[in-house]
Amino acid sequence: MTEHPMITIEGARKVFDVSSPWLERVLSGQPPQYLVAVDDVSLTIGKGKTFALVGESGSGKSTVARMVTGLLPATQGRFEIDGHNLDTKHGYPRALRRRMQMIFQDPYASLDPRWRVGDIIAEPMRAFDLVPSRHEEQLRVGQLLTMVGLDPADAVKFPHQFSGGQRQRIAIARALASDADVLVCDEPTSALDVSVQAQILNLMKRLQKELGLTLLFISHNLAVVRFMADVVGVMYLGRLVETADVETLFSAPRHPYTKMLLDAVPDLAMTGRKRQPVQGEIPNPINPPSGCTFHPRCPLAQDVCKEKTPVLKNGVACHLADEPVASSKA
Amino acid sequence: MSVPVLEIRNLHVDFKTRHGVLHALNGISFSIARGEVLGVVGESGAGKSLTGSAIIGLLEPPGHIAGGEIYLNGARIDGLDFESMRHIRGKKIGTIFQDPLTSLDPLFRVGEQLIETIRTHLPLDEKQARARAISLLADVGIPAPEKRIDAYPHEFSGGMRQRVVIALALAAEPDLVIADEPTTALDVSVQAQIIEVLKKLCRERGTAVMLITHDMGVIAETADRVAVMYAGRVAEIGPVRSVVQHPQHPYAQGLMGSIPPLDQHPSQLQQIEGSMPRLSAIPKGCAFHPRCPLVIDACHQTQPELRASGESFAACIRAGEAA
Numbered sequence: 063m064t065e066h067p068m069i070t071i072e073g074a075r076k077v078f079d080v081s082s083p084w085l086e087r088v089l090s091g092q093p094p095q096y097l098v099a100v101d102d103v104s105l106t107i108g109k110g111k112t113f114a115l116v117g118e119s120g121s122g123k124s125t126v127a128r129m130v131t132g133l134l135p136a137t138q139g140r141f142e143i144d145g146h147n148l149d150t151k152h153g154y155p156r157a158l159r160r161r162m163q164m165i166f167q168d169p170y171a172s173l174d175p176r177w178r179v180g181d182i183i184a185e186p187m188r189a190f191d192l193v194p195s196r197h198e199e200q201l202r203v204g205q206l207l208t209m210v211g212l213d214p215a216d217a218v219k220f221p222h223q224f225s226g227g228q229r230q231r232i233a234i235a236r237a238l239a240s241d242a243d244v245l246v247c248d249e250p251t252s253a254l255d256v257s258v259q260a261q262i263l264n265l266m267k268r269l270q271k272e273l274g275l276t277l278l279f280i281s282h283n284l285a286v287v288r289f290m291a292d293v294v295g296v297m298y299l300g301r302l303v304e305t306a307d308v309e310t311l312f313s314a315p316r317h318p319y320t321k322m323l324l325d326a327v328p329d330l331a332m333t334g335r336k337r338q339p340v341q342g343e344i345p346n347p348i349n350p351p352s353g354c355t356f357h358p359r360c361p362l363a364q365d366v367c368k369e370k371t372p373v374l375k376n377g378v379a380c381h382l383a384d385e386p387v388a389s390s391k392a
Numbered sequence: 393m394s395v396p397v398l399e400i401r402n403l404h405v406d407f408k409t410r411h412g413v414l415h416a417l418n419g420i421s422f423s424i425a426r427g428e429v430l431g432v433v434g435e436s437g438a439g440k441s442l443t444g445s446a447i448i449g450l451l452e453p454p455g456h457i458a459g460g461e462i463y464l465n466g467a468r469i470d471g472l473d474f475e476s477m478r479h480i481r482g483k484k485i486g487t488i489f490q491d492p493l494t495s496l497d498p499l500f501r502v503g504e505q506l507i508e509t510i511r512t513h514l515p516l517d518e519k520q521a522r523a524r525a526i527s528l529l530a531d532v533g534i535p536a537p538e539k540r541i542d543a544y545p546h547e548f549s550g551g552m553r554q555r556v557v558i559a560l561a562l563a564a565e566p567d568l569v570i571a572d573e574p575t576t577a578l579d580v581s582v583q584a585q586i587i588e589v590l591k592k593l594c595r596e597r598g599t600a601v602m603l604i605t606h607d608m609g610v611i612a613e614t615a616d617r618v619a620v621m622y623a624g625r626v627a628e629i630g631p632v633r634s635v636v637q638h639p640q641h642p643y644a645q646g647l648m649g650s651i652p653p654l655d656q657h658p659s660q661l662q663q664i665e666g667s668m669p670r671l672s673a674i675p676k677g678c679a680f681h682p683r684c685p686l687v688i689d690a691c692h693q694t695q696p697e698l699r700a701s702g703e704s705f706a707a708c709i710r711a712g713e714a715a
Contacts, residue, residue, distance in 0.1 A: 118579040119550075225667050226436075255435040255606060260650030260661040267660070282579060285609075289652035289661065309657065326584040327654060328609030330636060343549050343582055 066145045068244060068276040069107040069130065074139035076100040076125050076300075080348060097348050099125045101300045103139075104374070107293070112270065112277040114291035114308075116284060116323070118344050122300040123280045127246045130278060131164050143244065160190045163237035167249035169229035173221040179232055180217030183207070186240035206235040211265060227258035231265065238269070246278045251286060263289060284327050288312055296320045299347055299355040304378045316378045318360045354381065395466040396423035397567050397600035398447065403460035403470075405439075405446050405624075407671070414671040416442055416455065418624040421698075424568070427598040429591070431615030431632065433606060433647070435668050438621040440604045444570045446470075447602075448485055449477040465567060483513040486561030486599075488590075490573035492553035495560075496545040502529075502556050503541035506563055513564035528559040532589050551582035555589060562593060569594065572604045587614050608651055612636050620644045623669055623679035625695075628711075630704020640706035643680050678708065686710045 081087055081094040100122040107113040115123040128134040130141060132154045141148040143162065148154055154162075163186070166172040173182055183203045186192075193199040204214030210231040221229055230250060237245055250266070251259040263286065270277060281287050287294055288308060295305040296317065304317040315321045322341075341359045345351055351358050357367040362382050372379045405417035417439050424430045432440045445451050447462055449472065462470040464484060469477070481487070489495045497505060506525035510516060516524065522541070529537035532555040545553055554574065561569055571590065575583040591614055594601050603615055611618055612632060619629040620641065628641040639645045649662030666683045669675060675682055681691040690709055701711035 118581060227667060256608070257435060257647055257650045257664045258667065260652075260663040263652070264660055264663055283652075284580070285652040285654050288654055288657065312654070323581060326581040328584070328587070328607070328613045330609050330612045330651065330654075343551050344579070 065109070066142075067106040068109045068111070068144055069105075069113075069278065070140075070142040071106070071126070071130065072104045072140040072142075074100055074103040074126065074129055074141070075137045076122075076129060076134065077137045095348060098350070099300055099347065100129070102373075103297075103300075103302050105295055105302065105305065107276055107278060109276055110270070110274045111292045112279050112290050114279040114281060114287040114294045115297055116281060116287050116294060117297035118282065118323075120299070120344050120347060121297040123282075123297055124248050125300075126297075127164070127248050127278060127280055131162055131246050132159065133164075156190065160186075160240045161242050162244045162246065163240060163242040165230070165233050165237050165245060165247040165250045168253050169226055169233050170221075170253075172233055173229055173236075175221050177220075178217065179207075179219055179221065179224075182221070182232060183217070183236045183239050186236060190240050192240060202239070203235075206239055209238070209269070210235045211261075225258075226254050227261055230254065230258075230262050234262075234266065234269070238273070243274065244276045244278070246280075248280045249282070250279075252281070252283065259286070266290070284312075284324065296323065299344065299350055301355065301379065302374055303356065303380065305374070306377050316383045317380050318362050318382075319356050322359070354379075394426070396425050396463075397428075397465060398602065399423040399461075399463040399466075400443075400447070401461045401463075403443070403446060403462065404458040405442055405451065405455055406458040408454045408456075411672065415458075415674070416624050416671055417446065418674075419460070420621075420624075420626055421460075422619055422626060422629055424600040424602060426567070426600055427595065428617065429594065429601040429603055429615045431611035431618040432602060432604045432621060433608060433611055433618060434621035434627075435606065437623075437668050437671070439624040440606075440621055441572050443621075444487075444572050444602065444604055447570060448481050448487060449474075450481075479513075482509060482566070483564045484567050486564070486566040486569045488554075488557050488561045488569065488571040488574045490576050492550060492557045492577070493545065495557050496553060498545055501542050501544055502548070506541070506556075506560060509560055509563045525559075525563075528563060529556070531562075531593060532556070532559045533585070534559075550578055551585060554578060554582075554586050558586070558590060558593070562597070562599070565597065566599065568600045568602065570602045570604070573606070574603070575610060576605065576607070583610070590614070608636065608648065620647065623674050624671075625679065625707060626698060627680065627708070628704055628706040629698065630702070630706075634703035638702055640701040640704055640711040641680075641708045642684050642686050642710070644706070646683075646685075680708075686713060 076099045078097045078099055080097045103126055117123050129136045143158055146158055180203050183206055184199050187199060193202060203217050207214050207216055212231055251262050279290050291308045293307050294311045295302050298319050304320045315324055353369045354367040354372050357363040366381050372381050401421050403417055403420040407414040407416055420443060434440050446457055457470050461468055503525055507521045510521040510524055526537045526541055534540050534555055575586050615632045618632050618635045620627045622643050628635060628644045639648050646664035652661060664683055677692045677694055678696055681687045696707045696709050698705040698707045
């Protein structure tokens with residue numbers, strides 16, 4: 063295969079300075095404090111594919127998304143979109159920014175309440191000089207609205223006249239307005255009811271097929287990920303602990319954390335399976351555990367886990383990933 | 393049969409507005425027995441939380457109970473004056489809300505809040521109340537409770553805070569706990585822990601629980617019976633297994649179908665077309681008829697009552713027919 067992937071991330075790292083103000087620090091003699099939000103994350107996303115990042119709050123999913131889109135400068139790492147190297151420190155060239163758009167979690171916050179829907183959707187076209195005239199702009203807005211299942215006449219309305227699901231449709235139309243081919247979706251359905259979620263997920267899948275979109279899809283909802291993704295990456299405390307294609311991950315998870323996450327999902331089928339009680343909570347990222355950061359919660363943890371940080375190898379970052387599972391007595 | 397802990401008969405809640413009266417709850421009836429967990433599901437605006445507020449007498453004006461009766465242990469509690477209701481809240485009915493940060497006062501140590509609640513409702517002195525608070529914190533699974541009791545809410549993580557809120561709700565050994573989206577703000581792994589704690593404690597104490605949530609997974613694992621609400625009415629009510637696996641009402645069927653399954657990989661999710669009507673424009677007849685795949689002429693005319701269908705009760709004249 064000679065074709066390069068749509069998105070390549072290599073060794074992405076983001077460190078936030080969370081120190082107290084300088085004077086306070088000097089007076090009380092505290093050292094500066096850093097929070098490593100994302101550490102050594104590498105992944106590739108093929109054209110037209112969906113890569114889903116899952117993990118609990120604080121695992122660094124959104125930080126990865128914001129680095130990819132250039133909203134946040136990366137501390138380290140190489141980002142490549144469709145073969146173009148990106149400089150995340152100094153902002154992306156306009157041509158690349160046009161191709162990458164984001165959909166956010168809360169459609170009540172991501173649409174300006176004082177703008178008409180038509181203007182909201184037309185903004186990316188205006189910003190990138192994509193339409194020569196007002197008339198064409200209106201036509202295009204109408205097309206986009208139809209594409210996401212709304213009425214072209216909705217363009218004159220304001221966001222407050224729409225329900226949550228309809229607003230998320232507007233956000234999708236806006237993301238598509240600049241002919242983007244990569245959509246970064248940060249929990250796009252978490253704020254929606256399940257029946258509305260089904261509508262939006264179906265819509266996104268249909269548009270992806272029709273337009274050949276590549277998606278970086280972030281969610282904490284494993285059922286949603288299972289439905290949307292081709293490849294899944296599981297994050298824990300800023301690191302990728304496992305990546306696999308969606309079928310493999312759900313049928314044969316290898317990292318103990320992935321197993322725990324899958325086990326924690328409430329079971330609709332009520333097979334009465336005995337769940338392994340989940341241990342503990344995600345630790346404070348300012349002061350993460352040594353070695354494998356998952357070891358305090360891990361049922362398999364051994365001495366080596368406290369000392370050495372495992373690297374992602376063959377899709378899993380665990381010293382004991384290929385140990386027989388039966389050795390853990392529940 | 394003994395008297396149910398909570399019984400609601402034909403409850404109506406109205407909002408008077410400038411544009412006329414809005415009927416937010418439109419004849420809700422159900423009961424919860426001792427030790428039973430009733431799950432209440434439905435989309436935003438279906439009236440789930442409103443039912444909870446009506447029970448504890450905390451409807452925000454202009455909302456008010458326009459009809460029907462609410463019984464707690466056989467005694468009528470709707471229409472009680474504020475003072476009598478205050479004694480029931482906390483003592484007889486405990487509440488757990490979605491966001492643990494807003495239900496705890498950030499300026500007081502969790503111990504002070506627990507002790508205040510305990511002493512308001514139980515005849516204990518400061519020392520006994522403190523001992524009880526510590527044992528409550530231990531019950532909800534907070535490690536080293538004798539130390540943590542003097543911590544402030546911000547020193548707890550989200551999951552631990554929700555445990556404290558559960559301890560608060562159970563402080564006076566209530567007969568009924570109303571849990572309104574208790575795990576929605578939490579991560580899945582923590583969510584499972586919280587459900588486990590809630591389930592265990594209520595089973596041990598025989599507390600009746602009304603569990604309001606939009607997460608069918610949580611209901612499936614926790615509830616004994618489920619009520620599915622739509623536009624201010626109960627669309628279907630029945631044993632959890634039958635409602636989840638063999639829903640009778642077309643809305644319940646659509647709701648179950650729209651949940652992405654964990655064990656398969658469908659190319660498309662079943663979806664209910666359209667969205668829930670606004671309160672000001674609830675359709676005549678069956679409120680679900682504009683979105684219903686089984687709609688017939690009669691649905692436009694009459695509002696169907698709950699009737700037996702399969703193992704549950706559904707408010708639909710075509711209940712039980714496959715979509």
